[in-house]
Amino acid sequence: xxxxxxxxxxxxxxxxxxxxxxxxxxxxxxxxxxxxxxxxxxxxxxxxxxxxxxxxxxxxxxxxxxxxxxxxxxxxxxxxxxxxxxxxxxxxxxxxxxxxxxxxxxxxxxxxxxxxxxxxxxxxxxxxxxxxxxxxxxxxxxxxxxxxxxxxxxxxxxxxxxxxxxxxxxxxxxxxxxxxxxxxxxxxxxxxxxxxxxxxxxxxxxxxxxxxxxxxxxxxxxxxxxxxxxxxxxxxxxxxxxxxxxxxxxxxxxxxxxxxxxxxxxxxxxxxxxxxxxxxxxxxxxxxxxxxxxxxxxxxxxxxxxxxxxx
Amino acid sequence: xxxxxxxxxxxxxxxxxxxxxxxxxxxxxxxxxxxxxxxxxxxxxxxxxxxxxxxxxxxxxxxxxxxxxxxxxxxxxxxxxxxxxxxxxxxxxxxxxxxxxxxxxxxxxxxxxxxxx
Numbered sequence: 001x002x003x004x005x006x007x008x009x010x011x012x013x014x015x016x017x018x019x020x021x022x023x024x025x026x027x028x029x030x031x032x033x034x035x036x037x038x039x040x041x042x043x044x045x046x047x048x049x050x051x052x053x054x055x056x057x058x059x060x061x062x063x064x065x066x067x068x069x070x071x072x073x074x075x076x077x078x079x080x081x082x083x084x085x086x087x088x089x090x091x092x093x094x095x096x097x098x099x100x101x102x103x104x105x106x107x108x109x110x111x112x113x114x115x116x117x118x119x120x121x122x123x124x125x126x127x128x129x130x131x132x133x134x135x136x137x138x139x140x141x142x143x144x145x146x147x148x149x150x151x152x153x154x155x156x157x158x159x160x161x162x163x164x165x166x167x168x169x170x171x172x173x174x175x176x177x178x179x180x181x182x183x184x185x186x187x188x189x190x191x192x193x194x195x196x197x198x199x200x201x202x203x204x205x206x207x208x209x210x211x212x213x214x215x216x217x218x219x220x221x222x223x224x225x226x227x228x229x230x231x232x233x234x235x236x237x238x239x240x241x242x243x244x245x246x247x248x249x250x251x252x253x254x255x256x257x258x259x260x261x262x263x264x265x266x267x268x269x270x271x272x273x274x275x276x277x278x279x280x281x282x283x284x285x286x287x288x289x290x291x292x293x294x295x296x297x298x299x300x301x302x303x304x305x306x307x308x309x310x311x
Numbered sequence: 312x313x314x315x316x317x318x319x320x321x322x323x324x325x326x327x328x329x330x331x332x333x334x335x336x337x338x339x340x341x342x343x344x345x346x347x348x349x350x351x352x353x354x355x356x357x358x359x360x361x362x363x364x365x366x367x368x369x370x371x372x373x374x375x376x377x378x379x380x381x382x383x384x385x386x387x388x389x390x391x392x393x394x395x396x397x398x399x400x401x402x403x404x405x406x407x408x409x410x411x412x413x414x415x416x417x418x419x420x421x422x423x424x425x426x427x428x
Contacts, residue, residue, distance in 0.1 A: 120400065120401045123400050124400055124401070124402075126390075127387065127390055127391065127400055130383065130386070130387040130390070131387060132315055132319065133318065133319055133322055133362075133383070134380065134383055134384055134387060145384055145387065145388065146380070146381075146384055147384045147385070147387075147388045149388060149392065151388065151391065151392060151404065151405070151406075152404070152405040152406075153391060153402040153403060153404040153405065154402065154403045155400075155402060156401070156402075156403070163391070165388065180405050183405055184403070184405060187403040192403055193401050193403065196401065196403075197401075200401060220407075223403065224403075224407075227403070241420075243405070244405075244406060244417075245417045245418070245420065247405060247406045248406060248409045248413065248414050248417055249414060249417075249418070251406065251409060252409065252414045267413065269406065269409055269413045269417065270413050270416050270417060270420070273417055273420055274420065277420065
């Protein structure tokens, strides 16, 4: 096996390890994410996508190593072989194993995401039936359930439902209630459940990988901040913050609070309230541009390698 | 009126009648004034979903809600609030989980906000 290909593969695996180790750790601890949640969310997506594509690229590099050097040319030759209908020509046992590995990683990623989607949709269908049977619909389409525990959530789907309880209505004033409803509307409008889907799929498929958990927790918190910002825009930060505190108190009185399965809720609420009571201070435009540039470049990289052989 | 709407209306009527009701009584009570046969169809659907049970009284059936509305609401909220550990619903709550220590710190923060208003 050419040593250049091996070195390239080792480098790519090293990048994957760095991304899922120190980089994920740094990002989950970073304080700036509160200032620009959308940018931070893109960075989490980029990090996972990059780790994924580096791993696949490492396996592909090893698989096509004997075909030609340097590696990109090997990929060109391999692509031409695929197009010619004889993809496995000149590949040995090790190469075939690496190729199978690359296909397996891609297939596994697609299947855990698809399975998570189906699982969530099925579980939600039952709850949607309950809500539709029980709730009275306000004139603005909000579903109200008669229950003492103050709660508000978005039940996503083709026709998303915003659900609130009578306990919540009794607890908040008009402005706070409107802020909560707009927070949930932002979740529905932004299809945040789809945004979180790859994160939750990975976290439940690899519960022992710290990066998977950190990414899911981080993304879930950022999505809340996005919705907070939408509500803040219309009703002011103080109204959203007050609503958060009132609901937290109400829930504490209603009984034992559910503990997070993700295990990283500590201080999350305080962080949300604190940022709502301060003035918004997004990160500098050039920093945002850097993140979006990286997010564009990463998927473009592998394509750029392959395009010359198509033409 | 959609089927779901009618099911909801029938259930709400039954929930207010612990002594049960005949299909004819329900048809008369509903504001949309559906035909008795329509109500029977709806009741049949609800019975298949195990939301409604029936008892024979003479030539007709008397229908009852299997569980109270409160029980249904408690069940729905148990699911939604994730106390059963049901994360697969993937709901986006306004407020999901609270660290009990958060609440004390937040009370102080809240006093700060209200002072500004």
